Every structure is written in structure tokens, then in C-alpha cells.
Amino acid sequence: MKCIEKIDIAEYPLCDADFWINICYLLERERVFKCFNKILFADAVWHELKGKSFSNKEKFKNAYVEYINEINKNRAYNLVLSEDVFIDSKQRLLIEKLLVEHNIRYDKRNKCYEKGQKDLGEKVSIIYATVLSLKILLSDDNGSKEFRSKSNIRKRIGRQVDVFSTGSFLRRAGLEENEVGKLLDKLYDGEKLLETKNIKDETKKESFLDAKNRLISSGKL
Secondary structure (H helix, E strand, O other), X not given: OOOOOXXXXXXXXXXXXXXXXXXXXXXXXXHHHHHHOOEXXXXXXXXXXXXXXXXXXXXXXXXXXXXXXHHHOOOEEEEOOOOOOOOOHHHHHHHHHHHHHOXXXXXXXXXXXXXXXXXXXXXXHHHHHHHOOXXXXXXXXXXXXXXXXXXXXXXXXXOOOEXXXXXXXXXXXXXXXXXXXXXXXXHHHHHHHHHHHHHHHHHHHHHHHHHHHHHHHOOOO
């Protein structure tokens, strides 16, 4: 088992799945580490990355491979609710209370979050960042923005978490506005291309099923 280096996590940003997938797709990963040296992932997020890596989308597979590489290089760290490495017992109790209050299901017995919960990684990241006094959250998910605005976590705990999207991070990293625009256009074009491919794949699947059903109806299959 790999020995986990003990670090002061308050110095580093927490990264959600969409941000990491996007930044890897844009080949701007090294810029993140130039700015922050190390980054953190909530356990719910790395489970999400692993799950998405089994899809046929190269974008997701690449993001998971790069995540594993950064873990092995001690540049990325996992915040695991069931472990004492970065979360103490007092913080764990508060996190568990907030999870219940916001209807986020955590399986204590199996030490994992239940699958299929909407915006799970982003919501868990916001809770972890606030409770653990992390200053920065790297997030591209609109669901997390809605959750932040509707939940009273920040007000109750009294801690500010600054959120940076891919675009705002790239600006913070020193890129000119035209450079940021080109990268975001590439990201948008990639998403549209992926969406088109998915539609074509689904159309092929439907055509195959229609043909199969016709053969069954005619007694030829």
C-alpha cells in the first residue's frame, strides 16, 4: 500500500470532476500545478472519475489516467471521509450531519457514496471545502453553483470558498483573454462533437433494433 504524504490541505484547492476532465482535455494540466503545486479530490469525485472512465469517451478515460498519474506523483490527494488522514473525527461528524441535511446518501458500512445521486461530486466537494477550511474550489458544474446559492452551509459555518471555473482559472494563471477564448471554444467544440457522436451512436442502435424487430415479426429470426 502506498504511504500517503501528510500535507497541510488548507494550502491547496479542491478539484471537481468536470473541471479536471476539461483541464485535461485542453492539455492545461501542468498549468494547474504551476499555480497550486498540489490539488485535492473528494472521494465522491474520484469515484465519479473512475466510473466515467469505463465509458467509450476518450475524454473521460484520459482524465482518469492523468488523475492516477498525479496521485502516484504525490501531486494529487484524495480526501476520504472514512479515513483519518485529512479529516478528523470532529470534522467527520459535521460533514456527516451536512450530508444528511442535504439528502446526500453515504453508506457507512461500505464507506462510499451511493451511486446515481445528482451533482454528487460537486455537492460533496462544497461541503468538504467548507468544513475543512479550504480556500479554493475548482469547479465547472452549474449544479454546484445552484447548490451553493441555495444551501446555507457557508453562512452557518462562516467560511468563504472561492470557486474558479476553467475560464476564470486560466485568467488567474495569466493567460490573455483571446487565449482563454480559444481554449474555451475548443472545449465547446469538443463537447458538441461528442454530443453529435452520441446521437449518431444512438441512431445506429435504434436502426439495428428496428431491423431486428422486423426480422422477428416476419419469422426470419
